[in-house]
Amino acid sequence: MLGAVRQPGDALAPVVFYLIVGMLFPLALGSDPRLLAQIGPGAIWIAALLAVLLSLHKLFRSDLDNGYLDQLLLIPCPLFLLIGARLLAHWLQTGLPMLLVTPLLAESFGLDYALLPVLLAALALGTPVLLLLGAINEALTLTSRGGALLALLVLPLYVPTLVFGSGAVYAVHFGESPAGHLSLLAALALVTLLFAPWAVATALRISID
Amino acid sequence: MISTDNLAARRGERLLFNGVNFKLDQGQALRITGANGTGKTTLLRILAGLTEPDLGSVKWCGEDIRQCRETFHQQLAYSGHQFGLRGELTALENLRYLTPDSSESSALIETMDRVGLARCINLPARYLSQGQRRRLILAGLVAGQARCWILDEPLAALDNAGIEMVETLCADHLKNSGILIITSHQNLSSTLGRVAELHLG
Amino acid sequence: MSVIKEYWHKLSSAKHFYPIAGALLPWFIIPALLMLAWGSWQGLVVAPADYQQGDSYRIIFVHVPAAWLSMMAYMVMAINGAIYLVWKIKLADIVAESAAPIGASFTFLALATGSLWGKPMWGTWWVWDARLTSELVLLFLYLGTIALRGAIDDRQRAGRAAGLLGLIGAINVPIIHFSVEWWETLHQPATVSKFSAPSMHPSMLIPLLVMALGFTLFFFAVLMIKIRAGILEQERHSRWLSALYAEAPETTATYSAEGNLAAMDESNE
Numbered sequence: 218m219l220g221a222v223r224q225p226g227d228a229l230a231p232v233v234f235y236l237i238v239g240m241l242f243p244l245a246l247g248s249d250p251r252l253l254a255q256i257g258p259g260a261i262w263i264a265a266l267l268a269v270l271l272s273l274h275k276l277f278r279s280d281l282d283n284g285y286l287d288q289l290l291l292i293p294c295p296l297f298l299l300i301g302a303r304l305l306a307h308w309l310q311t312g313l314p315m316l317l318v319t320p321l322l323a324e325s326f327g328l329d330y331a332l333l334p335v336l337l338a339a340l341a342l343g344t345p346v347l348l349l350l351g352a353i354n355e356a357l358t359l360t361s362r363g364g365a366l367l368a369l370l371v372l373p374l375y376v377p378t379l380v381f382g383s384g385a386v387y388a389v390h391f392g393e394s395p396a397g398h399l400s401l402l403a404a405l406a407l408v409t410l411l412f413a414p415w416a417v418a419t420a421l422r423i424s425i426d
Numbered sequence: 427m428i429s430t431d432n433l434a435a436r437r438g439e440r441l442l443f444n445g446v447n448f449k450l451d452q453g454q455a456l457r458i459t460g461a462n463g464t465g466k467t468t469l470l471r472i473l474a475g476l477t478e479p480d481l482g483s484v485k486w487c488g489e490d491i492r493q494c495r496e497t498f499h500q501q502l503a504y505s506g507h508q509f510g511l512r513g514e515l516t517a518l519e520n521l522r523y524l525t526p527d528s529s530e531s532s533a534l535i536e537t538m539d540r541v542g543l544a545r546c547i548n549l550p551a552r553y554l555s556q557g558q559r560r561r562l563i564l565a566g567l568v569a570g571q572a573r574c575w576i577l578d579e580p581l582a583a584l585d586n587a588g589i590e591m592v593e594t595l596c597a598d599h600l601k602n603s604g605i606l607i608i609t610s611h612q613n614l615s616s617t618l619g620r621v622a623e624l625h626l627g
Numbered sequence: 628m629s630v631i632k633e634y635w636h637k638l639s640s641a642k643h644f645y646p647i648a649g650a651l652l653p654w655f656i657i658p659a660l661l662m663l664a665w666g667s668w669q670g671l672v673v674a675p676a677d678y679q680q681g682d683s684y685r686i687i688f689v690h691v692p693a694a695w696l697s698m699m700a701y702m703v704m705a706i707n708g709a710i711y712l713v714w715k716i717k718l719a720d721i722v723a724e725s726a727a728p729i730g731a732s733f734t735f736l737a738l739a740t741g742s743l744w745g746k747p748m749w750g751t752w753w754v755w756d757a758r759l760t761s762e763l764v765l766l767f768l769y770l771g772t773i774a775l776r777g778a779i780d781d782r783q784r785a786g787r788a789a790g791l792l793g794l795i796g797a798i799n800v801p802i803i804h805f806s807v808e809w810w811e812t813l814h815q816p817a818t819v820s821k822f823s824a825p826s827m828h829p830s831m832l833i834p835l836l837v838m839a840l841g842f843t844l845f846f847f848a849v850l851m852i853k854i855r856a857g858i859l860e861q862e863r864h865s866r867w868l869s870a871l872y873a874e875a876p877e878t879t880a881t882y883s884a885e886g887n888l889a890a891m892d893e894s895n896e
Contacts, residue, residue, distance in 0.1 A: 283512070285511070287476055291475075291499050370774070381806060425477070
């Protein structure tokens with residue numbers, strides 16, 4: 218019965234952030250089309266990563282404050298399933314809209330149209346991983362002070378996703394097959410999907426204790 | 427059929443309580459008293475299975491709740507200091523979340539009526555006053571039909587009519603072979619019958 | 628079997644480990660210092676200059692062992708953190724907490740020496756090499772764990788959260804390492820790893836191994852010291868510690884709650 222909760226204002230914020238960060242790159246780096254085309258895939262990935270991080274901020278915090286987290290732990294259903302459902306809903310709210318506006322960003326960097334399918338595929342595989350890992354971090358730092366600083370905890374964990382994800386797009390850019398990158402990304406996504414909800418549940422239990 | 431076995435808990439370096447033992451059968455109620463900071467809320471959370479005790483265990487029907495977590499939670503209703511309501515959902519939607527087993531809207535609306543919230547059914551929960559939120563939680567308790575109620579300060583923020591209603595609902599719950607564990611600064615009236623007491627600190 | 632169980636039970640109790648750590652300490656520190664001294668002399672003075680890199684390669688005698696130790700310390704931290712998470716053995720938490728800053732220091736040392744190595748070779752202070760980048764990520768993992776522990780007020784919760792994070796980090800370290808190597812070959816297709824030392828002459832290899840062993844013993848020595856300090860801090864109210872140091876009577880009788888706490892701990896162990 219747990220489904221996504223609609224809060225239109227909050228849901229759009231990460232997507233807008235994604236767009237804005239993406240647009241900051243040309244502004245900072247100059248409008249040389251070759252330069253932009255070269256940094257484009259990487260820049261878009263960075264923007265996506267930051268947007269996901271932002272969307273996760275305070276993911277569980279309001280739940281903690283209003284006691285909803287207690288009730289969540291008391292539902293007679295394995296917690297990791299509930300968490301999984303919640304995060305899936307979160308991705309549909311955040312990741313999916315981001316995918317939809319990616320073509321706009323790609324255009325602003327002047328990326329070759331051939332790159333777009335790979336970019337979207339890579340982001341589709343990668344953003345859930347970023348979301349899941351970020352959720353672990355949010356759950357761990359729920360009761361700590363200085364939460365924003367600790368969001369950096371998760372950056373080492375983001376490295377593989379970033380490498381494989383942006384690498385896939387660059388592979389196509391250099392005329393090679395992205396298959397290797399994408400399959401690694403897919404494997405990463407699968408493993409994270411299996412492991413992360415449990416980790417988030419454990420972290421929540423620790424924070425609640 | 428909830429029992430404890432030598433429960434002990436600490437917060438940081440401070441020992442809160444030690445050697446807590448009791449057993450409650452159907453239709454029995456326990457009131458936990460003690461000054462502020464003596465660990466009443468911690469004890470309640472341990473009993474509900476939200477917090478791990480430092481020593482000892484809680485048993486539901488003879489089984490450690492860590493082993494039969496799901497079964498226990500199916501029969502448990504817990505109400506803490508915060509209400510566990512999501513502000514952006516309406517009162518009715520919140521109620522539905524609190525009682526996942528019951529699916530009949532009409533029954534839920536009837537319960538809301540019973541606690542005096544008939545006018546607030548489709549109001550987003552963040553517009554409810556403290557007292558109204560408390561009543562909504564009570565509606566959840568009643569509609570959920572859990573066997574064991576663990577309530578932390580359920581009488582807070584209620585007027586006399588509200589307090590009376592809570593006590594009536596609790597009394598009905600006990601009459602239906604429910605178990606009640608409650609903390610309260612105020613004395614409970616005689617509607618609940620004989621209530622065991624446990625004093626901490 | 629029961630002997631092993633009893634031995635394990637004793638070892639995992641802070642009360643019993645404290646004197647053991649103290650006894651082991653000289654056995655770690657003296658060989659460590661000797662080995663480090665010999666290894667340094669051999670490596671920095673005696674071993675011949677590398678035909679390719681001249682004398683500046685000598686930094687590997689510090690860089691490589693430091694890198695190995697940074698990994699090993701992480702494993703120690705992660706395993707103990709996991710033990711605390713699952714079995715709630717408090718000593719494991721102390722070990723994990725002690726290992727973290729030592730490991731972070733070794734990581735920093737590896738990065739600093741790696742950077743120092745790079746400067747005369749390639750003219751820059753930093754190179755995005757697979758090994759160095761992996762070490763940098765490892766440093767962040769360490770710092771993150773230490774920061775998490777510091778930012779959570781409740782000690783038990785901090786230990787469990789740090790334990791979970793260490794576990795997640797440990798699982799991710801191989802993945803991260805692999806991805807960084809992958810990344811390096813992707814963006815610099817034609818380079819051989821800059822820090823590779825293809826085959827080593829025994830006159831270089833032996834000092835390297837001795838340094839590595841020396842560093843390892845040094846790590847354990849410092850770890851023992853930190854563990855003892857951690858035990859002192861955690862058990863400061865307990866009776867066995869007061870008895871050990873024969874404190875004045877009035878300090879043991881102040882709070883009955885603490886006395887109960889200590890009694891609880893002793894019966895728990």
